[in-house]
Amino acid sequence: VVDVSLPVGPVLPPPPHTSGRRADQTTRSTRIPTMAGHAQASTTPLLCLPLCLLVLLSSAQRATGMYLDAGGNHETFSGGTVPESFSVRSRNSSNSSGAGAAFCRLLSLQILDLSNNQLTGELPDCWWNLQALQFMDLSNNSFSGQIPAAEASHNCSLESLHLAGNDFTGTFPRVLDHCDSLTTLDIGNNKFFGAIPPWIGTRVPSLRILSLRSNNFTGEIPSKLSRLSKLQLLDLANNRLTGPIPVAFGNMASMRHPEIVSSQASALDGSNYQDRIDIIWKGQELIFQRTIRLLTGIDLSGNMLSRCIPEELTRLEGLRFLNLSRNHLSCGIPKDIGSLRNLESLDLSCNELYGNIPQSISILSGLSTFNISNNHLSGKIPTGSQMQTLTDPSIYRNNSGLCGFPLEDCPNTSPASDEKTGEGEDQWLYYCVTAGVVFGFWLWFGLLFSVETWRCALLFSVDGMQSKIMQKALYHGRCLVK
Numbered sequence: 001v002v003d004v005s006l007p008v009g010p011v012l013p014p015p016p017h018t019s020g021r022r023a024d025q026t027t028r029s030t031r032i033p034t035m036a037g038h039a040q041a042s043t044t045p046l047l048c049l050p051l052c053l054l055v056l057l058s059s060a061q062r063a064t065g066m067y068l069d070a071g072g073n074h075e076t077f078s079g080g081t082v083p084e085s086f087s088v089r090s091r092n093s094s095n096s097s098g099a100g101a102a103f104c105r106l107l108s109l110q111i112l113d114l115s116n117n118q119l120t121g122e123l124p125d126c127w128w129n130l131q132a133l134q135f136m137d138l139s140n141n142s143f144s145g146q147i148p149a150a151e152a153s154h155n156c157s158l159e160s161l162h163l164a165g166n167d168f169t170g171t172f173p174r175v176l177d178h179c180d181s182l183t184t185l186d187i188g189n190n191k192f193f194g195a196i197p198p199w200i201g202t203r204v205p206s207l208r209i210l211s212l213r214s215n216n217f218t219g220e221i222p223s224k225l226s227r228l229s230k231l232q233l234l235d236l237a238n239n240r241l242t243g244p245i246p247v248a249f250g251n252m253a254s255m256r257h258p259e260i261v262s263s264q265a266s267a268l269d270g271s272n273y274q275d276r277i278d279i280i281w282k283g284q285e286l287i288f289q290r291t292i293r294l295l296t297g298i299d300l301s302g303n304m305l306s307r308c309i310p311e312e313l314t315r316l317e318g319l320r321f322l323n324l325s326r327n328h329l330s331c332g333i334p335k336d337i338g339s340l341r342n343l344e345s346l347d348l349s350c351n352e353l354y355g356n357i358p359q360s361i362s363i364l365s366g367l368s369t370f371n372i373s374n375n376h377l378s379g380k381i382p383t384g385s386q387m388q389t390l391t392d393p394s395i396y397r398n399n400s401g402l403c404g405f406p407l408e409d410c411p412n413t414s415p416a417s418d419e420k421t422g423e424g425e426d427q428w429l430y431y432c433v434t435a436g437v438v439f440g441f442w443l444w445f446g447l448l449f450s451v452e453t454w455r456c457a458l459l460f461s462v463d464g465m466q467s468k469i470m471q472k473a474l475y476h477g478r479c480l481v482k
Helices: 049-057 099-105 125-129 223-227 247-251 311-315 359-363 415-450 452-481
Strands: 002-006 066-069 075-079 109-113 135-137 142-146 160-162 167-170 184-186 191-195 209-211 216-220 233-235 240-243 277-281 284-288 297-299 304-308 321-323 328-330 345-347 369-371 376-380 401-403
Touching: 099 125, 184 277, 209 277, 223 247, 233 277, 247 311, 277 297
Parallel strands: 066 109, 109 135, 135 160, 142 167, 160 184, 167 191, 184 209, 191 216, 209 233, 216 240, 233 297, 240 304, 297 321, 304 328, 321 345, 345 369, 376 401
Antiparallel strands: 002 075, 277 284
């Protein structure tokens, strides 16, 4: 048994998956029983992470399950030949040559967390050959380069992959093709580019969380993403996506019936490790962990999407947040927006929407964050129990046609007065037509009798018509007599 503790700096609060009772310690030593049983150990200090790994690798083949975490406060390791689980924790550490490749011999490694460090360089190709690896978190480091491709015989066992907050480049990682067990994918805040591949919707069927925010993805959003029947969080914000919002998004089963997702179990549930995701929730960046399965939402903000908001989105009754701000969306707000009965946050600001705000929005009893500023909307703001709590006028600003609480009152008009006004207009129309007919008739007759030539011409024409009628009458009378 080897027990090593190495202080590397000031103590930081423990991560969410650790106990807070040890947060006040300046050093930490962790003892974990091996498969052979508990054993007493003497303590030997190590100077760096690679040397610690070399001690482990001598007997790595006999391990059945491993846990590696370098996202805590100190570097510690406890174990026998190779422990059933081990922990290496460090804050603000730096990358060492050969350390990345050393992980490749940990064939039974299941959980790898190197988040929130200062690790640099490119990822080793062999990391994707760790057949037992289920959870990998490399977020918030300085990794760079493209994600390496896996071997042809690669059998992807990943359930959760976090690469956010690095400098990765290249197109969407092809290594994730046919990762049937992958439920969480977060590669936001990198430099990935190119189109979002449609095969995500069919070859990564277990995805529940897909975050591609703050990259350089271009092209249209693939409609095949709607085939992800378990998808509950879709974050494509701050890219350069164009075209319309796919109408097929209205068919996402888990967003229509979120209870389907919340009942699903994960292989990580049996461990003391929990999945997590960093999202923008009601205008604030928050990390969700234990309540992650209760969240359902779509964030497509900060792109160049155009055309209308599909009415089909109103079928997603399980949505808790919907952010379509900072695009070029036109037409009006879907009239059945009130069907999103679980909606708590709705942001449609900075678009080109016009028309009235649908009255159905007033029945959203849970709506606490609402923003439709910088559009071309008009009419009276709907009233209702929940709408009356949204008292900030800035959420309606730069819509010159809007009126009503909390903006200026609308002109004092009512349906009854409108009906009376309509009836009065009809009566005036009748009066004008009648007066015009009478005036025109008398004007014609007045001119006829006042002008002598016209009067004589009229009388001669009448006499001529009368003589012709009399001649025809006499002719027909003679024929009858004969």
